[in-house]
Amino acid sequence: MKFTEISFTKMHGNGNDFVIFDEFNEEVVAEKEKPALVRAVCNRRFGVGGDGAIFVQRSDVADVRFRYFNSDGSEAAMCGNGIRCFARYVVEEGYTSRKLKAETLAGIKELEVSVENCEYWVRVDMGTPVFExxxxxxxxxxxxxxxxxxxxxxxxxxxxxxxxxxxxxxxxxxxxxxxxxxxxxxxxxxxxxxxxxxxxxxxxxxxxxxxxxxxxxxxxxxxxxxxxxxxxxxxxxxxxxxxxxxxxxxxxxxxxxxxxxETAFITGKAVRVFDGVLKEVKKV
Incomplete structure (x- = not known):
């Protein structure tokens, strides 16, 4: 099976790079196919290349929903660099204001996007570190x-x-x-x-x-x-x-x-590298 004509955005946070798929208004790929799409797209020789992939979705409990997949196709609860890129993306696309709440598998996260010297910085409340x-x-x-x-x-x-x-x-x-x-x-x-x-x-x-x-x-x-x-x-x-x-x-x-x-905060850059369309990416 091939994945074709799917729009995406390539972003990175300190070189930790991601492929972003926008499902805010409509589903890009069926749930059962998401792991395969992620593996194919994140492949650095036969795909776009990335450490992981992010899906932007609507949320019933927050402003927007963040879903993160590792490059091997497994879904993870959270990604600190990834959610900063996600925040910049949803703000630029007009889905939220610069202060937003995102639903994640690790709970609802509060974020704030700012611009310093033409660079996008995002501050994230990561919640309380757990040691038990x-x-x-x-x-x-x-x-x-x-x-x-x-x-x-x-x-x-x-x-x-x-x-x-x-x-x-x-x-x-x-x-x-x-x-x-x-x-x-x-x-x-x-x-x-x-x-x-x-x-x-x-x-x-x-x-x-x-x-x-x-x-x-x-x-x-x-x-x-x-x-x-x-x-x-x-x-x-x-x-x-x-x-x-x-x-x-x-x-x-x-x-x-x-x-x-009382909770942990992370602040770092979010860089939007380019937007593109997948023409032909095969399952790997």
């Missing part, structure tokens, strides 16, 4: 209020912390960012995480700055940036007293502003 093991699908204990377990990584025992910021994340603190990201698989596929987890390696630069590299579940590789992962790192680091609750996260794709208060 039973709520992050993690098997293990809790240390200083944070889920904690020792793993064999980089040939030595290292502390791994876990939190759910919309989706599950593991956080490992390292001294250098020069390493093989493949080491993340030892945690990503560990029995300690029955449903799998995203894995973040973080280097503390100062109490207000952290460098992060993320291996994303569903993409099964490193992405240039991960919004929920960046929130996870600061949530864990601030709880352990390593950083201030308001800090900058530097990723390969750019910076994100994270603030941990």
């Amino acid at each position: 093991p039973e709520k992050i699908s993690a098997i293990g204990g809790v240390f200083d209020g944070v889920w904690h377990k020792s793993f064999e990584v980089f040939g030595k025992k290292m502390d791994v912390y876990a939190v759910n910021t919309g989706v599950p994340h593991a956080v490992v603190f390292v001294d250098s960012m020069d390493f093989d990201i493949g080491e993340a698989k030892k945690i990503r596929y560990s029995d300690a995480f029955p449903e799998g987890t995203n894995v973040n390696f973080a280097k503390i630069v100062s109490r207000k700055e952290v460098e992060v590299r993320t291996y994303e579940r569903g993409v099964e590789d490193e992405t240039l940036s991960c919004g929920t992962g960046s929130v996870a790192v600061i949530a864990v680091a601030s709880k352990l007293g390593l950083v201030e609750p308001k800090a900058i996260v530097k990723t390969k794709g750019g910076i994100l502003r994270i603030e941990i208060a």
